[in-house]
Amino acid sequence: MAGLIDNLKQGDASAFSNMVNTCKDMVYNTAIGILQQAEDAEDVTQEVFIQAYESMSSFKGESSVSTWLYRITVTKSLDHLRRKTRKKRWAKITSLFGLQDAPVPEPADFEHPGVTLANKERSTLLFRAVARLPENQKAVFVLHKLEGLPAKEIAAVMDISLASVEGLMHRAKANLREQLEKYYKS
Template structure:
């Protein structure tokens, strides 16, 4: 079914259109979110939040960009908000440990499982995604959207609301930084 027709039907309150939207784009949203937050449980929760926001905010969708671009923006924004909250909690926990309320803060790296990664390559994928997580935010988003999700430079620039040349630059720097991080871990 045509994107525009689905959006119009959802704006009119058609719940079957919402079900079609969720069925059509839930894997894309989940994989995008998982590429950023790297925790399956968190990715599931954020994916659900993305679709709740789509349902609640559909009237703000003007159609200037493709619906999928708007959806990627929501997914990226929700993922980054989640990461920022998580960092604030870690800092708070560390500060509390300095004052003796906790004996110590121990952060174990999570087991990383992405549906697109074969079992025999999990260790290499975990190292790669750890290195991706060390990238500056804009480089990380550009890299995940382009290399993990397969979006074109133009689509990434639409999602990130920046120029194609900026995306090219971000990807170049991301690859360079990834090489450096991965060589340091050897």
């Protein structure tokens, strides 16, 4: 791996292409888990690799390349969500005051690559509940449950303590349990 990093730092296009081919599914799956929109996940995936390429010279190697890419992906995905939330709020305000006649669209259902057809209804409910989680809880949940990262690596990705990861995961599960309990009781 050290050879790959050295080649990337020297601007080797084939090394970068190799990294993209190796890591694109990991980056995309993480982004779609957080964003829940295929187009947005594709955009963020491209942004992640652009940033990785542009900042490769500053990569110190203190973490693995995958941890570094996860960190960029989570940051870019959460930034994207914040931008969309601001746009939605502005669209809602302008529609309330008659400045815009178009209704604010609801997010479309999306398909996560790891969900089988048999589990589609349950996964749709779960992903809608995940979408309502606070940002950090959502990121921890996606990294742990969808990407299968251990808590220690999630702490490195999000640059938080192990105890914070465990607390966020506990709160995410409690919030999801509360949201899904309503559905399953009715």
